[in-house]
Amino acid sequence: MTAQQVAFWALAVVSVAAGVAVFTVDSMARATLALLVSLVCVGLILLLTGLTYLGVLVILMMVMEMMVMAVFMVMYMMNPGGLMPMKMVHNNGGAMAVAAGVFVLLAGGAFLVPWPVRRGGLPADPTRALGVAVMGPKMLVMMVVGVAILATMVATVVLAVHRGRGDRPGDPEAEP
Amino acid sequence: MPETPPMTPPMTPPMTPPWTPFALFGALAVLAWGAAALDAALAGGRWPGIVTGPLRGAARELVRQRRRTVMPDVPLVRAGVCALPAAAVLAAVVLPLGERPVADLSVGVVWFNAMEVCVWWALWLTGWGVNSLHPLIGGYRFVAQGLAYELPHMFALITAALGAGSLRVSEIAAAQRGLWFAVWMPVAFAVYLVSAVAMAFWGPMDRPVGSDIAGGVRAELSGPDRLVFEAGRYLLLAVAAAAAVPLFLGGGVGPALPPWLWTALKTVAVLAVLVWARHRLPGVRMDRFTRVSWLVLIPVSLLQLLVVGVVVL
Incomplete structure (x- = not known):
């Protein structure tokens, strides 16, 4: 086994183990941290495939997103103190059935699909090559859609929040 | 895309000498020590206490007992405290120590930023895990x-x-042989310094560890935990200052002296300014200043980005 394969399997095992930990730990802070560990391992696996930019970007985004998620999860908890043990699973039977079904579907797809054989060598910039392969001629549309989604999010927040909680009487911008 | 793209392995940067990681650790340790000493000097300390002070403080914390809080989440506190210096050192591996960094990643700038945001987790985990109000x-x-x-x-x-x-930090430094980026993109440089101070919770932006909440995140830390946290804090500040050199101040470019010495001199200068600013600027209330960040800093940095984009085109 090459060093790359050893690293892949180590990261894969840690990623799955951390994923299991998300549902077995009894605190929202620990669960979110476990989810972060799992996703960072996925980012590191992307680095192994030579997708340097995508891998580092996944790590950057996941560190930030999981932080924001931890804040929101704690906020919505029935026990906001969060240090009291809490149950992380509900409707066990149904959840197990759905999870097993989805796993069989995805794993079956991975085994049944005819995997392509590599033609040519590694491109100079694998991230660019992947983007062209996935998006192809739709790149412009996707870029416009991305900006439109961002504008929609900003507009929604602006419309929903008439005054921010940061506003205080006496602030120059605050309305009377 | 051509049928047979050229074979250029992207993951094999030129090898750096094996001693560079040690040089990086040594340089960061000296910078962090120097920052602590200068901080003590500006606070009214006297020679030689300001130089030996950080070492004596470290020795004192090493033998001090840990403070116990009620029902802490110990693994999370340990993870948070250790993540702080780890993130600082990992962010520094892409910074050139002269001409070559320890790891010359092709996306070094993104890596640097990813390691910086790990500090969010470090502080939040520490503050959360000790189960105490002020942290x-x-x-x-x-x-x-x-x-x-x-x-x-x-x-x-x-x-x-x-x-x-x-996005390669060494290439960004090399692109400034003619003119420093700090000169022709001053807004970006200023925004970098302000935001780097905020990311390193230093000076006017040190409210997360502020005295108004009894030391904040570090309020309940004592003993080795405290030592690792404080070391990580100064390391992070040193790394934030060191990153300004290849990004905006021309890296190791300079007359007469070798690149590593220029890098060191510029880093010390930026670090000294940041430490000095802590003693000259008042603390900033985050809920007020967030508005400045979003309504002023983001638009001006976007305008700066536009100007640079037009010039580069």
Whole structure:
């Protein structure tokens, strides 16, 4: 086994183990941290495939997103103190059935699909090559859609929040 | 895309000498020590106490007992405390120690930023895990501060990368042989310094560990935990100052002296300014200043990005 394969399997095992930990730990802070560990391992696996930019970007985004998620999860908890043990699973039977079904579907797809054989060598910039392969001629549309989604999010927040909680009487911008 | 793209392995940067990691650790340790000494000097300390002070403090914390709080989440506290220096050192591996960094990643700028945001987790975990009021407030303060400053910070980093046409930190430094980026993109440089101070919770932006909440995140830390946290804090500040050199101040370029010495001199200068600013500027209330960050810093950094983009085109 090459060093790359050893690293892949180590990261894969840690990623799955951390994923299991998300549902077995009894605190929202620990669960979110476990989810972060799992996703960072996925980012590191992307680095192994030579997708340097995508891998580092996944790590950057996941560190930030999981932080924001931890804040929101704690906020919505029935026990906001969060240090009291809490149950992380509900409707066990149904959840197990759905999870097993989805796993069989995805794993079956991975085994049944005819995997392509590599033609040519590694491109100079694998991230660019992947983007062209996935998006192809739709790149412009996707870029416009991305900006439109961002504008929609900003507009929604602006419309929903008439005054921010940061506003205080006496602030120059605050309305009377 | 051509049928047979050229074989250029992207993951094999030129080998750096094996001693460079040790040089990096040594340099960061000396910078952090120097920052602590200068901080003590500006606070009214006297020679030679300011130089030996950090070492004596470290020795004292090493033998001091840990403070116990009620029902702490110990693994999370340990993870948070250790993540702080680890993130600082990992961020520094892409910074050139002269001409070559320890790890010359092709996306070094993104890596640097990814390691910086790990500090959010470090502080939040520490503040959360000890199960005490003031550290908890400090942890949440830092998350809010990080969210407020990440976007201008990111735009400042990207502006430097755009000016050089590369995300590789050594190439950004090399692109400034003619003119420093700090000279022709001063807004990005200023935004970088402000946001880097915020990301390193230093000076006016040190409210997450502020005295108004009894030390904030570090209020309950004592013994080795305290030592590792404080060391990580100064390391992070040193790394934030060191990153300004290849990104905006021309890296190791300079007359007469070798590149490593120029890098060291410029880093010390930036670090001294940041430490000095702590003693000259008042603390900033984050809920007020978040507005400045979003309504002023983000638009001006976007304008700077536009200007640089037009010039590069």
